[in-house]
Amino acid sequence: MSTVAASIKYNGKVVDFPLANPAENEIADEVLHENLARPTTERTKRLKARCRWKHAAAGEFVDAEVRAGIERMRYITEAHKASAGQPEVIRRALGLANILNKSTLVLQQDEFIIGYHAEDPEMFPLYPELAYMAVQDYLMSDYSPQPKDEAAEINEYWKKYSMQAKGERYFTQEELLQMYQVSTMEAPGFATGYNSISPPYETVLQDGLLKRIESAKEKIEHAKKEMQKIPWNATTGLDWIARIDVWKAMIIADEAVINWARRHARLAKIVAENFETNPARKEELLEIAEISQRVPAEPCKGLKDAFQSKWYTYLICHAIDRYASGYAQKEDEMLEPYYNISVKEKSFQPMTHTDVVEMVEMERLKISEHGAGKSRAYREIFPGSNDLFILTIGGTKPGYVDACSDMTDAILEGARNIRTTEPSIVFRWHPVGREKTKRLVFECIRDGLGYPSIKHDVIGTEQLKYYSQFSKNSNGATDEEAHYWGLVLCMSPGVCGRRKTHKTRSEGGGSIFPAKMMEIVLADGFDWSYSGMQLGPHTGDPTTFKTFELLWEAFRTQYAYAISKVIRAKDIMRYFESKFLQMPFVSSIDDGCMELGVDAMELSEQPNGWHNPITTVVAANSLVAVKKLIYDEKKYTMAQLVTALHANWHGYEDMRQDFLNAPKWGNDDDYADAIIKDFYEDIIGGEMAKITNYSGGPVLPVGQAVGLYMEIGSRTGPTPDGRFGGDAGDDGGISPYMGTDKKGPTAVLKSVSKVQKNQKANLLNQRLSVPIMRSVHGFNIWKSYMDAWEQLNIDHVQFNCVSTAEMKAAQKEPEKHQDLIVRVSGFSARFVDIPTYGQNTIIARNEQAFGADDLQYLNTQL
Amino acid sequence: MSATGNEKMMHAEPGTKKPCQICKWQIADPTNPLRGQCTVNRNTLGGVWKRWVTDVNGMTCAKHEVGKLSFREHV
Numbered sequence A: 001m002s003t004v005a006a007s008i009k010y011n012g013k014v015v016d017f018p019l020a021n022p023a024e025n026e027i028a029d030e031v032l033h034e035n036l037a038r039p040t041t042e043r044t045k046r047l048k049a050r051c052r053w054k055h056a057a058a059g060e061f062v063d064a065e066v067r068a069g070i071e072r073m074r075y076i077t078e079a080h081k082a083s084a085g086q087p088e089v090i091r092r093a094l095g096l097a098n099i100l101n102k103s104t105l106v107l108q109q110d111e112f113i114i115g116y117h118a119e120d121p122e123m124f125p126l127y128p129e130l131a132y133m134a135v136q137d138y139l140m141s142d143y144s145p146q147p148k149d150e151a152a153e154i155n156e157y158w159k160k161y162s163m164q165a166k167g168e169r170y171f172t173q174e175e176l177l178q179m180y181q182v183s184t185m186e187a188p189g190f191a192t193g194y195n196s197i198s199p200p201y202e203t204v205l206q207d208g209l210l211k212r213i214e215s216a217k218e219k220i221e222h223a224k225k226e227m228q229k230i231p232w233n234a235t236t237g238l239d240w241i242a243r244i245d246v247w248k249a250m251i252i253a254d255e256a257v258i259n260w261a262r263r264h265a266r267l268a269k270i271v272a273e274n275f276e277t278n279p280a281r282k283e284e285l286l287e288i289a290e291i292s293q294r295v296p297a298e299p300c301k302g303l304k305d306a307f308q309s310k311w312y313t314y315l316i317c318h319a320i321d322r323y324a325s326g327y328a329q330k331e332d333e334m335l336e337p338y339y340n341i342s343v344k345e346k347s348f349q350p351m352t353h354t355d356v357v358e359m360v361e362m363e364r365l366k367i368s369e370h371g372a373g374k375s376r377a378y379r380e381i382f383p384g385s386n387d388l389f390i391l392t393i394g395g396t397k398p399g400y401v402d403a404c405s406d407m408t409d410a411i412l413e414g415a416r417n418i419r420t421t422e423p424s425i426v427f428r429w430h431p432v433g434r435e436k437t438k439r440l441v442f443e444c445i446r447d448g449l450g451y452p453s454i455k456h457d458v459i460g461t462e463q464l465k466y467y468s469q470f471s472k473n474s475n476g477a478t479d480e481e482a483h484y485w486g487l488v489l490c491m492s493p494g495v496c497g498r499r500k501t502h503k504t505r506s507e508g509g510g511s512i513f514p515a516k517m518m519e520i521v522l523a524d525g526f527d528w529s530y531s532g533m534q535l536g537p538h539t540g541d542p543t544t545f546k547t548f549e550l551l552w553e554a555f556r557t558q559y560a561y562a563i564s565k566v567i568r569a570k571d572i573m574r575y576f577e578s579k580f581l582q583m584p585f586v587s588s589i590d591d592g593c594m595e596l597g598v599d600a601m602e603l604s605e606q607p608n609g610w611h612n613p614i615t616t617v618v619a620a621n622s623l624v625a626v627k628k629l630i631y632d633e634k635k636y637t638m639a640q641l642v643t644a645l646h647a648n649w650h651g652y653e654d655m656r657q658d659f660l661n662a663p664k665w666g667n668d669d670d671y672a673d674a675i676i677k678d679f680y681e682d683i684i685g686g687e688m689a690k691i692t693n694y695s696g697g698p699v700l701p702v703g704q705a706v707g708l709y710m711e712i713g714s715r716t717g718p719t720p721d722g723r724f725g726g727d728a729g730d731d732g733g734i735s736p737y738m739g740t741d742k743k744g745p746t747a748v749l750k751s752v753s754k755v756q757k758n759q760k761a762n763l764l765n766q767r768l769s770v771p772i773m774r775s776v777h778g779f780n781i782w783k784s785y786m787d788a789w790e791q792l793n794i795d796h797v798q799f800n801c802v803s804t805a806e807m808k809a810a811q812k813e814p815e816k817h818q819d820l821i822v823r824v825s826g827f828s829a830r831f832v833d834i835p836t837y838g839q840n841t842i843i844a845r846n847e848q849a850f851g852a853d854d855l856q857y858l859n860t861q862l
Numbered sequence B: 001m002s003a004t005g006n007e008k009m010m011h012a013e014p015g016t017k018k019p020c021q022i023c024k025w026q027i028a029d030p031t032n033p034l035r036g037q038c039t040v041n042r043n044t045l046g047g048v049w050k051r052w053v054t055d056v057n058g059m060t061c062a063k064h065e066v067g068k069l070s071f072r073e074h075v
């Protein structure tokens, strides 16, 4: 039997909470999620049943069949050797062309959207040109590419050419060790290969690649004429050399992509004409062949074209030319014109709304099968999922006009019906957003998907306008363009569209860990608990800190040291990317790169700098406890605290209880919140904002924990908030520490709303009561909560809606709970594919019910 | 000062027959596969307090146990 929420007294009457769907009364709490999937068609049901998930956890792949392929590394190496002596940007294009021309194609049963990035759907590619250590880790694993000797030889070949070798030269050995261990700082991209991008899909869908090739050819002709001008002027004339090479590389890359798509078309046709016995599937394969013959070469004519063209573009940008995490796109607005052609006008590829929902489900399953050849660090930090894949919907068009459409609804319906961990969805919340769509958002959340996560539409839009002013070529996002944004990864808005999108991770992303910094501040910058080395500057013996301000400034020094170093590492990577890791295909589909003849790794038009502080709340709660107990009340000395921490609180339990019970973030507590607001605005944001990155703008914090709150917790000793060594950190960016938000959901909102200055984004994780959300009042309560959240000017919120009973049942019998999805932090995961350590952190989060006081504050109409 | 005494126990021993590399409590370093992380320190509530292993082939300790834990038992 399902649990029903207890009645409450509200506004002078008794309010009951019967379930919205009475049939659920018969479903036990322990198995609710196993009863919620309803794939739209038999086809998507079959595709889900045979999906080759590539979930990773604790650095390992959950499914033993998953392994690295060798084809990509083989063909890029072959091309690199053969192209010696040619301009680097041309070599990059030839590398892509060689992979696309020779790679094995994958065409699977039941698929309509086709294309894969490795030779086998159980595989994923590797990138030896990025980080040799990451490939070495694969070679030492159970999922090494085969033949292993060949893979080892390839990795050895790339060692001296790799991004890692290039980047490492500009750091001392000590600095590299500090970064590579991932305890106060994330390792640099040149040592991991981790990356993110927002591909300018729109040019591919709207123009087609043949038109882009024509543009590049015209540019080359124009350049040649300019160079032939009399009298010769070297100060401008020589600039054309590099630009001509960039345009030539674009042509090579685009022609290769067209040929590759058309190889798929031939394959589908051969299978249809020679092997397929089912007449319906045969017809479908011929249609698939026709589509891949047309796109991405030509503009999309209907919605099926758009899904396929987008998928090919995704594979090149995120997996074949180079690895990049994410699934950044403003999907509903991008696809809406094609939805209108196919569904409303029925003038090309006619289909019904339900057919579109099926397409959405099929696309979700393609992502669910997509494997990422990422380094171990990134196989650790998204436990229970393949990678970070996040698309954006909703929000507003210029003038703050609602951007929701029937395409938005189809995306939400598909997500709700098929139930996959990925891709995650972000919904941009604005008061003008239509209620029909908001109800679908609610249904996804209520069903426990953990997405959509919600972003504040106005904050995101205004932020892009703010960054625009720092544009190095005075061509940042216009006010109109600022409305067309999607999240680059899980939290940070970036421009979408034909130009000015985020192209590489030096723009934003990467982490820094205040909890570990708090630990080393109390040990003069030395890490006694994990690595046994000096991790930061000598900031002094904490027992000599006579005032709280001295401790505060010591923290600032550690933080400033770390943040400058990690941004320097990103920008050094960017320098080498622009010289040796050019992206001719990406450049060809960006209007700015095409116009200017500058590679996408070099051109920066819209700055969008950010970095991710993770575990800020552990550090912040620690500062509050220290101020109260040591400096204000003088109940303990700093020496006593240091001694207790080094003993992991053993023998000091009463003292630990005092520190644990000191005021905590998320309870609308004036004492704690005043200190923590300052901490966010003055140090976390204030120090970061002093930095100017490659793009010429400031770097601002995007607090979001992913699975790093677990990893960093396990590498962090005990902290003055009462944590034991090894316990997890805080799971959001501004979320209260698990279990410490004891004053209800609206107190959390009030605390969080106090932090406004010097922030780009901060993740707020909340867990909502399942019986209340599934009751007849669920939508009204949630909607009033969301309206209050919006008015309080809070940037983000996301929800778990899953019972402790169900999570505990899944821990006991994982095989029976394959459809149990939870929100970790910035991504959703299959619960049973998360290590027990991580599962326990989700169970420990407070399940927020809504009392009469909360409803009063929210002015909920029941 | 060491946290639990285990750090004293983890020590360099070139040529050891019981390297961290094959110990069930070890899991690879996030960045450099020649380094690792020891996870033998576990508290009763399920917390895992890791120690850095700077050389997975040349370090060991008395708690060495050959084997491999499942992902569920790691972080």
Ligand code: SF4
Binding pocket: B010, B018, B019, B020, B023, B024, B025, B026, B037, B038, B039, B040, B053, B059, B060, B061, B062, B063, B064, B065
């Ligand atoms: S040998 Fe000792 S130090 Fe090394 S991983 Fe095993 S328990 Fe840890």
